[in-house]
Amino acid sequence: MNGSGPARLMLLRCLERVxxxxxxxxxxxIADEERREAERLRGVEDRPAPPDWLLERGLNGHSPSVYIHTGNC
Known part of the structure; x- marks a missing residue:
């Protein structure tokens, strides 16, 4: 950009638009990323509390062994 005058100004205006x-x-x-992060945080806050207890049966679902888990287990 060693030239001067209207051609130089035109190039600078083009650069400005780009x-x-x-x-x-x-x-x-940035706005999209902020929106996604806000949605993620809302999902974390709205997540239901863990149950107080949970029953687990054997792998086949018919096994007589049953385990009881507490909510923080």
Whole structure:
């Protein structure tokens, strides 16, 4: 860009438009990421509490062995 005058100004305006477009795209990416993170946090907060207890049967579902687990087990 050693030249001067209208051609140089035109090139600079073109560069400005490209950079503004890139900035807009980056800002959209940031907003999308912030929205996803907010949704993730809402999901964590809205997750139901673990049950106080849980029954577990044998692997085949018919086994006489039954285990009782507490909620924090």
């Amino acid at each position: 950079q503004l477009r890139d900035l807009d795209r980056t800002l959209r990416w």
